[in-house]
Amino acid sequence: MSAARLHNRVRIVGGTWRSRLLRFPDVPGLRPSPDRVRETVFNWLGQDLTGRACLDLFAGSGALGFEAASRNARQVTMVESDLRAVRALQDNARALDAGAVHVVRVDALEFLRSDRSAYDVVFLDPPYAKADRDALLRCVRERMAPGAFLYVESNEPLPAFEGWDVFRRARAGDVHFQLLQSAAESMAK
Secondary structure, three states: OOHHHHOOEEEOOOOOOOOOEEEOOOOOOOOOOOHHHHHHHHHHHOOOOEOOEEEEEOOOOOHHHHHHHHOOEOEEEEEEOOHHHHHHHHHHHHHHOOOOEEEEEOOHHHHHHHOOOOEEEEEEOOOOOOOOHHHHHHHHHOOEEEEEEEEEEEOOOOOOOOOEEEEEEEEEOOEEEEEEEEHHHHHHO
């Protein structure tokens, strides 16, 4: 475990805010995606997310969402239900002067059922033991813009998800992650 993790800090690995530290509280199940995983995912997505709208469900530390904002995403909506984590996300957004970041305190499924926005990139990295992944995948499909990518992370090998095609997948230590596209989108290409 890195020294940054021990002190409830994680660093942004690329973009405008490269090497800036994000602070986050001790919240059960909150574990930032490791540096190596984030580097790989943003290599897959491209280092410049200019014009893209991103959704960071189960934002936690905000590592994925702030990485997207650091790479010029037009909008980053961070959804988090824990009040302590929400306050830390808001504090980090203020410290970075992250005008593109919008923090929402609500349950992820509730957000997906009520939101009407379309997103180009969705990060789905829930606390491993808590999420109803099938329900989340059903709801998130309706929030995806044409050609959008869905990032999914788990502590175990990820199964094939019906209706989704794997764009890329990898493993780093105990973290299994993949970038998906709707099967309908993949077939249209």
